[in-house]
Amino acid sequence: MKIAVVGTGYVGLVTGTCFAETGNIVHCVDVDEKKIALLKKGKSPIYEPGLEVLLHRNLREKRIVFTTDLKLAVDKSDIIFLALPTPPGEDGSADLKYILEVAQKLATIITKYKIIVNKSTVPVGTADKVTAILAEKLPRELFDVVSNPEFLREGIAVDDFLKPDRVVIGTTSERAKTIMHELYQPFVRQGNPIYFMDERSAEMTKYVANSYLAMRISFMNEVANLCERTGANVDLVRIGIGSDSRIGKRFLFPGIGYGGSCFPKDVKALHYTAKANKYNFKLLDTVMQVNAQQKKILFQKIKKYYKNDLKGKQFAIWGLSFKPETDDIREAPSLELIQDLLDAEAKVSVYDPVAMGNVKKVFGSKVKYQKNQYEGLKNADALVIVTEWSEFRNPDYERMVKYLKSKVIFDGRNVYSLEKMEELGFYYNSIGRRT
Ligand code: UGA
Numbered sequence: 001m002k003i004a005v006v007g008t009g010y011v012g013l014v015t016g017t018c019f020a021e022t023g024n025i026v027h028c029v030d031v032d033e034k035k036i037a038l039l040k041k042g043k044s045p046i047y048e049p050g051l052e053v054l055l056h057r058n059l060r061e062k063r064i065v066f067t068t069d070l071k072l073a074v075d076k077s078d079i080i081f082l083a084l085p086t087p088p089g090e091d092g093s094a095d096l097k098y099i100l101e102v103a104q105k106l107a108t109i110i111t112k113y114k115i116i117v118n119k120s121t122v123p124v125g126t127a128d129k130v131t132a133i134l135a136e137k138l139p140r141e142l143f144d145v146v147s148n149p150e151f152l153r154e155g156i157a158v159d160d161f162l163k164p165d166r167v168v169i170g171t172t173s174e175r176a177k178t179i180m181h182e183l184y185q186p187f188v189r190q191g192n193p194i195y196f197m198d199e200r201s202a203e204m205t206k207y208v209a210n211s212y213l214a215m216r217i218s219f220m221n222e223v224a225n226l227c228e229r230t231g232a233n234v235d236l237v238r239i240g241i242g243s244d245s246r247i248g249k250r251f252l253f254p255g256i257g258y259g260g261s262c263f264p265k266d267v268k269a270l271h272y273t274a275k276a277n278k279y280n281f282k283l284l285d286t287v288m289q290v291n292a293q294q295k296k297i298l299f300q301k302i303k304k305y306y307k308n309d310l311k312g313k314q315f316a317i318w319g320l321s322f323k324p325e326t327d328d329i330r331e332a333p334s335l336e337l338i339q340d341l342l343d344a345e346a347k348v349s350v351y352d353p354v355a356m357g358n359v360k361k362v363f364g365s366k367v368k369y370q371k372n373q374y375e376g377l378k379n380a381d382a383l384v385i386v387t388e389w390s391e392f393r394n395p396d397y398e399r400m401v402k403y404l405k406s407k408v409i410f411d412g413r414n415v416y417s418l419e420k421m422e423e424l425g426f427y428y429n430s431i432g433r434r435t
Contacts, residue, residue, distance in 0.1 A: 170202025
């Protein structure tokens with residue numbers, strides 16, 4: 001099939017590359033000339049495991065083309081995916097300006113039947129808005145607008161795209177349904193479902209999925225806080241409840257709050273949609289409040305331990321990205337923690353396998369960037385674990401003990417067992433477990 005993907009951000013790039021991988025001819029368009037030049041050379045502007053390998057292969061086979069020419073991409077394609085940003089406005093609403101602008105342009109370019117697919121996370125009613133814009137200039141039989149939300153996780157996006165748990169397609173057009181079904185067949189060969197529904201339900205599904213997961217995390221974070229106060233161990237409680245198939249084992253890990261470009265934005269946007277529809281969605285309010293509170297938890301623990309006096313204390317931070325396997329620091333708990341430590345006049349050194357460049361753009365020379373995880377421990381008063389990268393799980397404990405000024409660890413991700421920490425004689429303060 002012939003496909004255009006408008007927007008080469010994380011969703012657009014993964015979508016375009018994976019469609020090319022299944023034999024389709026894909027034109028990826030972006031207004032950013034530098035990015036397009038980079039992509040033409042097979043270089044990915046984002047860190048996403050496995051993506052560059054597929055990119056190289058499909059560039060070589062000429063199944064994927066990068067261009068800044070929207071008209072060219074549209075002329076050469078039958079299905080046009082919109083993978084454009086929908087940043088949150090001040091009130092939490094998703095800003096649709098990029099999507100609606102492209103829809104205006106498409107209305108002047110399209111001359112034969114095309115399917116326009118909203119891949120971006122867009123509020124309920126967006127497919128109708130795009131349809132209305134196109135219908136101003138085009139006869140109705142020349143297009144269909146489909147809502148096809150993505151459920152990719154950063155760091156495993158390629159795998160998620162190639163082997164999705166489910167594909168959700170919102171359309172009431174039989175013609176579009178048949179084509180979309182054919183397009184997605186290669187990805188559901190193991191028998192995973194493609195769910196067809198109306199556009200509004202598909203749009204809602206995406207927000208509800210993310211908000212529900214965010215709610216689970218906030219719930220577990222509160223459970224962890226209660227466990228600390230009652231002497232229970234949240235890791236055991238988590239296992240105890242997760243084995244109930246109605247609850248499930250996944251996404252129950254407490255920590256220092258959810259971050260990233262999706263959960264915070266999508267919970268806010270769903271909350272806004274509720275408000276705009278005169279519904280007070282109380283639970284979402286609380287999910288956001290709990291998350292804001294949890295992002296402060298490590299700093300509070302640190303402050304308490306040092307009796308509010310952090311001046312001149314030296315902290316080594318391990319992990320900066322909002323989660324492992326990504327260099328994304330959007331809404332990362334590390335940013336708030338670093339700022340709080342600096343405000344308290346502490347000294348901060350940081351290490352992350354891939355996200356240090358991005359953090360440098362925020363903090364410049366205010367913090368020290370270490371070339372490996374151990375360097376920052378030299379003479380540090382404490383180690384603070386913020387992101388659970390695999391390499392932190394089984395470290396060289398001897399070096400840790402040798403380098404640290406005092407054997408103190410604040411762990412926001414429960415990376416170590418209490419037994420191991422006890423054996424090594426660490427003061428070990430984690431989430432939802434005894435100290
Ligand atoms: C999330 C969803 O999981 C994807 O399905 C969705 O497609 C994507 O948003 C999106 O809307 O684009 P992502 O933001 O990449 O994916 O990251 P997750 O792996 O879901 O983690 C989100 C946050 O929750 C991270 O800060 C992580 O540390 C936190 N988390 C996750 C926990 O605190 N506990 C858990 O048990 C799981």
